[in-house]
Amino acid sequence: ERGTGIKLHFKDHKGNSIKTIEASEGDDILSLAHEWDIDLEGDHRVIPHSSLTSPIGACEGSIACSTCHVILEPDVYDVLPEPSDDENDMLDLAFGLTDTSRLGCQVLVTKEMDGSDIRLPSATRNMFVDGKKPTHH
Numbered sequence: 852e853r854g855t856g857i858k859l860h861f862k863d864h865k866g867n868s869i870k871t872i873e874a875s876e877g878d879d880i881l882s883l884a885h886e887w888d889i890d891l892e893g894d895h896r897v898i899p900h901s902s903l904t905s906p907i908g909a910c911e912g913s914i915a916c917s918t919c920h921v922i923l924e925p926d927v928y929d930v931l932p933e934p935s936d937d938e939n940d941m942l943d944l945a946f947g948l949t950d951t952s953r954l955g956c957q958v959l960v961t962k963e964m965d966g967s968d969i970r971l972p973s974a975t976r977n978m979f980v981d982g983k984k985p986t987h988h
């Protein structure tokens with residue numbers, strides 16, 4: 852049964868709405884994306900050091916990829932538990948890294964997230980294929 856009560860607005864990097872979903876406290880963002888058929892697998896989804904695109908959640912939540920990279924609102928980011936060292940290391944490899952980036956598989960939904968945006972990063976596969984280093988902010 853799908854969660855209810857906590858609304859999350861998935862958006863692309865330009866702020867265009869992808870889908871609004873309802874979640875329950877304790878759901879993780881990666882599982883929600885799968886459950887609600889949100890296509891997070893655009894061309895920007897690549898495994899570090901590989902030219903292959905990969906489906907979101909390529910490593911199934913074991914912090915060995917960055918395909919589940921999402922960008923949270925600052926208010927939400929601030930109330931969450933700090934990312935682990937492993938997560939920070941993996942985020943460093945993610946394209947389009949921001950100050951409020953997290954790995955979706957490591958983020959559990961809280962009540963404070965109700966009504967907030969979950970943005971997808973802007974980086975593109977072309978940046979990678981061209982061999983340019985990703986720009987970190």
Ligand code: FES
Pocket residue numbers: 881907908909910911912913914915916917918919941954955956957
């Ligand atoms: Fe690989 Fe989240 S699914 S780090």
